[in-house]
Amino acid sequence: MTDTAVDPAAIAPDAVALAELDGGTGRERVRIDWLLRRLHDAPGGRRVDDAGNLVWAFGPPPYRLAVLVHVDDVFGEATHRRVTERDGWLSGPGIGDNAVAIATAVAVAEHGLGEHSLAGRELPLVIVFTVGEEGLGGLRGARHACRELAPEAVLALEGHGIDRVFTDAVGSLRVQLTVTGPGGHSWWDRGRPSAVHELFRSACQPRPRTARPTQTQRSPPAYRRSPSAAARARTCMPRTSGSALTPSPPAPAS
Amino acid sequence: MHAPNERIRADSIATGASQLSAVLQELLELTPRAARN
Numbered sequence: 001m002t003d004t005a006v007d008p009a010a011i012a013p014d015a016v017a018l019a020e021l022d023g024g025t026g027r028e029r030v031r032i033d034w035l036l037r038r039l040h041d042a043p044g045g046r047r048v049d050d051a052g053n054l055v056w057a058f059g060p061p062p063y064r065l066a067v068l069v070h071v072d073d074v075f076g077e078a079t080h081r082r083v084t085e086r087d088g089w090l091s092g093p094g095i096g097d098n099a100v101a102i103a104t105a106v107a108v109a110e111h112g113l114g115e116h117s118l119a120g121r122e123l124p125l126v127i128v129f130t131v132g133e134e135g136l137g138g139l140r141g142a143r144h145a146c147r148e149l150a151p152e153a154v155l156a157l158e159g160h161g162i163d164r165v166f167t168d169a170v171g172s173l174r175v176q177l178t179v180t181g182p183g184g185h186s187w188w189d190r191g192r193p194s195a196v197h198e199l200f201r202s203a204c205q206p207r208p209r210t211a212r213p214t215q216t217q218r219s220p221p222a223y224r225r226s227p228s229a230a231a232r233a234r235t236c237m238p239r240t241s242g243s244a245l246t247p248s249p250p251a252p253a254s
Numbered sequence: 255m256h257a258p259n260e261r262i263r264a265d266s267i268a269t270g271a272s273q274l275s276a277v278l279q280e281l282l283e284l285t286p287r288a289a290r291n
Contacts, residue, residue, distance in 0.1 A: 006275055008268035015267075065281050067274075074256045091261035100262055104271050112275035113282075123282055134256075153281065159262060162270030165277070 006112040012090060014038070014103035015159075016083045018071075019095045024079075025072040025137040028052060032071065035102070035129055042110055051144035054129040056109070059122030066126050066151035068142050069105045070098050070133030100159035102129060126151065138174050 023031040032054045039046055044058040054071075057063075073094035075081070083092030083099075090100070105127055113123070126149055132140030146154065183194035 006271045008264065008271055011267055011271060012264065065278070067278075075258070079258065085264075088264050089261045090264060091259060093258045093260065096260050096262035097256065100267055100270075104267060104274060108271055108274045108278065112271065113278060125278065125282060155277065157274070159270075160260075163266040163273065165273065 006107050011100070011103045011107045012085065014106060015090065015095060015099040016085075018102055019083050019092055019099035020081045022077055022081065023071055023073055023094065024075050024077065025132055025134045027077070028072045028131040032129065032131075035071070038106065044109070049144065049148060051141045052131040053141045053145055055145070055149070056127040056129070058109075058125045061149065062124065063126045063149055063151040064124035065153050065155060066128060066145065066149055067105060067155045067157055068128050068130050068145060069101050069157045070130045070141065071102060072131055072134050072137060073097060074134045096159040098159050101157040101162055104162060105157055139172055
């Protein structure tokens, strides 16, 4: 393995600068623009894709590897974004999730690929600074990048786990439910099922346990063995008869 | 992790940068473009 020329001390200033910019989910453009300026003279080619991701390619497709690094965080516009450095710790909103990862990817791509970095030689590598990773973003940018670039392998970079490598994880599945019922008001609708009561009752019912994924048990993924979104949605539908205080029967096995 | 006072140790950045560099080099060297073409 080749020695790297990455200086960790040089990563912190970029991380701090990024973390102190607004960049909540849906407001990533400020950070994308900062990166475009920061990488103006860097090797490779850069473009902003239809999802708003910044795609930094080191050669033409097909790509052996895509490194995905999300640029959004969970904090609102009113958050005071100030990062402090003390006793070997960087502290502040978004510094670990995910400003450090962004800055590390930049540093490694610029200086940590040995002769490839210096020569600007073409590589089957693409780094994507993605939008919409947190919360209701639902991995929007990462999904778009994987569809568009179709890399052979993907490495997702997170600041808080940047010194560890995980080879397995559960999937991410988001559903939107609308629950309605005839009840609601504590006086006028007493005795009629409330959507809120039924929703919580359904959520508290036991679910089938799923097997823990292992290195040798990957197909199908564990999350695909869990109840389908449709099945879970069905169990959350309120009943239209009976009292909201009557215990519901167990959910049907799926 | 999602807290206004989240923090990260500087030495974990060093480890992460070193590991990322090693992983990228290994992956890219194992499958050079010339060999795939």
